Amino acid sequence: MYQPNMFDNLHHHHLVDMSHTTSENNLDMLRDVDEHDSNLGPPSGDDQDPNLPANKKKRYHRHTQHQIQELEAFFKECPHPDDKQRKELGRRLSLEPLQVKFWFQNKRTQMKAQHERYDNTQLRNENEKLRADNMRLKESLSIAACPNCGGPAAIGEMSFDEQHLRIENARLREEIDRISGIAAKYVGKPTPSYPDVSSHAPSSSLDLPASSFNPQxxxxxxxxxxxxxxxxxxxxxxxxxxxxxxxxxxxxxxxxxxxxxxxxxxxxxxxxxxxxxxxxxxxxxxxxxxxxxxxxxxxxxxxxxxxxxxxxxxxxxxxxxxxxxxxxxxxxxxxxxxxxxxxxxxxxxxxxxxxxxxxxxxxxxxxxxxxxxxxxxxxxxxxxxxxxxxxxxxxxxxxxxxxxxxxxxxxxxxxxxxxxxxxxxxxxxxxxxxxxxxxxxxxxxxxxxxxxxxxxxxxxxxxxxxxSAMASNIPSGDVGGKKGILKLAQRMVLSFCCVVGASSAHTWTTLSGCGPDDVRIMSRKSLDDPGIPCGVVLSAASSFWLPMSQKQVFSFLRNENIRSKWDPLLNCQPVQEMVHIANGRDPGNCVSLLRVNSANPTQSNTLMLQESLTDSTGSYIIYAPLDVASINVVLSGGDPDYVAFLPSGYAILPDGPEVGTGGSVITIGLQILVDTVPTAKISLGSVNTVNSLIKSTIEKIKSLVSNNL
CATH class of the missing domain: 3.30.530.20 (START domain)
Structure with a gap:
């Protein structure tokens, strides 16, 4: 049950709109396609035929300056509005939905023509430049001399110029074909074919010009x-x-x-x-x-x-x-x-x-x-x-x-x-x-x-x-919030993957976990990283096996109804999904904002950002606690890179090559801020606590799984 006092500081309208518009698990939202793009609507203005009888004349509408400004502004954010958006625009601007639809179709056609004219001009300019370079290279080849005898250079001794010429010729031919194709579309003439100049050049072992090294x-x-x-x-x-x-x-x-x-x-x-x-x-x-x-x-x-x-x-x-x-x-x-x-x-x-x-x-x-x-x-x-x-x-x-x-x-x-x-x-x-x-x-x-x-x-x-992150067919008011949440989630996933693997490249100090069945615990002192809370951070990771398929384990760990029984970050408090942003065909690929339904006033401002990822070879559930103020910053268009958090989560892989059968191997990774003072020393008690937390979480998951088998 929702507790309204928990969200007094949250921009409610952002969350409601986002959850409504991003819950579609359909790839149609990812494709910028309008099946009616080729059907231009009736012209607006005075283009009607004056000879038609009065009752036969088509009805036209000249938009006001205000209507055009509003339509232009919406077009910049969303050039392909859906039915609901067209109806809302029509209601707000006193236009019929069909009028709005035709305006957007005409606008898209106009923009497409402008872009093609611009591309045509750019290509012609580049084509002329390539022609000039081509002639220069031909001249350099014709006067090239052997450095040893002074006579005409052998083919093998002109590898750089020769290869450069071949590559430029191929590029020139492609540009000419492309320009001709665009021109033919406008004037209706057939596209000419040009000979492959480079095919007549002798072959060489080198196929690209080698530039100087640039070591970083x-x-x-x-x-x-x-x-x-x-x-x-x-x-x-x-x-x-x-x-x-x-x-x-x-x-x-x-x-x-x-x-x-x-x-x-x-x-x-x-x-x-x-x-x-x-x-x-x-x-x-x-x-x-x-x-x-x-x-x-x-x-x-x-x-x-x-x-x-x-x-x-x-x-x-x-x-x-x-x-x-x-x-x-x-x-x-x-x-x-x-x-x-x-x-x-x-x-x-x-x-x-x-x-x-x-x-x-x-x-x-x-x-x-x-x-x-x-x-x-x-x-x-x-x-x-x-x-x-x-x-x-x-x-x-x-x-x-x-x-x-x-x-x-x-x-x-x-x-x-x-x-x-x-x-x-x-x-x-x-x-x-x-x-x-x-x-x-x-x-x-x-x-x-x-x-x-x-x-x-x-x-x-x-x-x-x-x-999904680049999809533009959502209301303009939600674009900044959605993209900010997705960017924050991407950083969360990157951070998690950096701390659960066996790489030794990270700035962590290993404290325990030398044995094959131990929990690996590492420490890190964060001082000036805006994306990590300031202080001493402990990272713990371990892996275990479950007699369930990868898909079953993924569904089990995402189940909100039983999550409070095993998740150490929830303190036995239930969670509820507030915002759902789809990330692909599989419903399991999504970013969510979860609310922690806590009776404790100190936890009333806690939200959970979570990203779920799954494919046939592996699945991830990665999440991080955030306060309402941080989420508000992102929803308001603030920089997600300055939101500090510590991701935890689970990586789930099949235990063998037969995907979908057999068991799964799960890696659990936890990050905990143990002290807000970066110079503080880590106590043995903190290490033991984190170690016990990981092991008890694994035992809880195994027990719940065995009870449900």
Whole structure:
């Protein structure tokens, strides 16, 4: 039962509107499509025919200046209003809903034409620039001389100019085709076809211009230490080797993603899953990165899906290390770009190449992380397909113990209608898994923990989340509040994933948890981080097994009716969902604001921000207590980065490769502020209390599960 006095300070109208407009678990809200865009409404003004009889004349309406201003303002926030919004606008402006509908259709058509004219002008200007550059490069080729004999230069000695010319020619041809297509649409003329100039140029081993290295030494040193900095100091003789290795890896990945048997063998007749034939792989790709080191085990997998994002946006995520590690925060615990060999061509990532280091994790302190030092290469093929490939550079290091090597791995991205993309992902690694807790052995050894299926499922879910965050078909008054809540929830998820894994990169001091069955407890002193409460923070994490499927455990932990029986942060108080923001197709993917129904006046201002995430390979329930004042700041358009909180929650994974059957392994993570003074010393009693809290919570969950089986 609601207690009104708990929300005296809360902007009630924000919460009511948001809960009403964001509870739709339907992907229609994610798609900016209006089936009537092509049907323009009747003209407004004096365009009617004066020769028509009086009773046959169409009725027209000239909008007032006030009406136009209001419609323009609403259009900026929501160019595709729904029926309810059109009726509300009509009522407020004394217009019929049909008049509002036609105005918006005409406005969208007008804006589309303006954008196309602008794009046409921009493309023509760029086309002229490319033509001039093309002529300049041709002239430089015609007068090039051999530095040794002074005669005409051989083809192999003009690799940079030649490759630059080929890339610019291809870019020029694409722009000409695009401009011609736009022109043909306006004047009705057929689109001419242009010859492929670059196809007549001799081939070369280099496929992109290599720029100078740009090491980010200071930041890399803070995160990865001096050993990784030594890796970044690649000499002039190593750069060509890295480029050649990346180009060969690109060719291998394309074949790995496209061919079937005998390279990829179906696991069973009923399943679409395939496994790699190592014998056929070595026969098909004899060179590669060298023979498999002793003690390493091969893991290879391939998976495909269609995601709600266009190829350009996907490439930007993969080539921006911050976006990449954020989108895949459940898999990538830390990452850094060490060198940039090429930024791409003509403002795109086509031809971009960078040397990186990354650490991969399973969300549990009981599974060792994997670290890779690799080059990432991005290229757009002639058919428009984008390819992003990673390959290890460990063979360039003189002395190091390699626990994980990344053979050519990555994805092919093909554009499909409606702004979607088909993604084919290949993971091919050689790894020494090391000591793994028994409850995770089957999952890790099967390859699912770090395999292509997990990457693809995470990408699909995150694309739906990003599409939901960018959706504009909600009332303008709710846009700021919804986006602020989603941004706050995203930061909460990132923070949780940083503290539950086995990564040693974080600024925490391990206090306990050396044994395989212990609770790992770490401490951190927060002083000047606006997103974390000031003081001493304890983080505790542990993993356990339940005889329930991943989906069943996810539903169990989200059940509000029994949550107070096991959640240590609720103090046995019931909770009630106030706001629900859908994040994708699955109803379990959502952000919620929960109210703690407490009889204690000191807890009457407590709310709970929670994000639930689920896909076929894993689920998360992550939440953090917040006061009403903090939520009001976000709902009013304030910066969510300055809201301090400590996320806790649960990561749920299947206990083996057969998703949907068997049991689950659950990682519980708690963060608690034990002292508001950053310089305070941590007492043994605080550590014991947190340790007991984690273990008692696990026992409560196990007991409730056994009673419900």
């Amino acid at each position: 030494q200071a930041m890399a040193g803070e995160i990865f230490g001096p050993n990784d900095l030594m890796r970044s100091m690649a000499g002039p003789t190593e750069k060509p080797l890295i480029i050649e290795l990346a180009i060969a890896a690109m060719e291998e990945l394309i074949r790995m993603a496209q061919v079937g048997e005998p390279l990829w063998i179906p696991i069973s007749d009923e399943s679409s899953q395939v496994t790699l034939s190592e014998e056929e792989y070595m026969r098909s790709f004899p060179r590669g990165i060298g023979p498999k080191p002793m003690g390493l085990k091969s893991e290879a997998s391939r998976e495909s899906t269609v995601v709600i994002m266009n190829p350009i946006a996907l490439v930007e995520i993969l080539m921006d290390v911050n976006q990449w590690s954020s989108v895949f925060c459940g898999i990538v615990s830390r990452a850094m770009t060490l060198e940039v060999l090429s930024t791409g061509v003509a403002g795109s990532y086509n031809g971009a190449m960078q040397v990186m280091v990354a650490e991969y994790q399973v969300p549990s302190p009981f599974v060792p992380t994997r670290e890779n030092y690799f080059v990432r290469y991005c290229k757009q093929l002639d058919d428009g397909t984008w390819v992003v490939v990673d390959v290890s550079l460990d063979n360039l290091r003189s002395s190091s113990v390699v626990r994980c090597r990344r053979r050519p791995s990555g994805c092919l991205i093909q554009e499909v209608p409606n702004g979607y993309s088909k993604v084919t992902w290949v993971e091919n690694v050689e790894v020494d898994n090391g000591p793994i807790h028994n409850i995770y052995k089957v999952l890790v050894n099967s390859g699912l923990a770090f395999g292509a299926k997990r990457w693809v499922a995470t990408l699909e879910r995150q694309c739906e989340r990003l599409a």
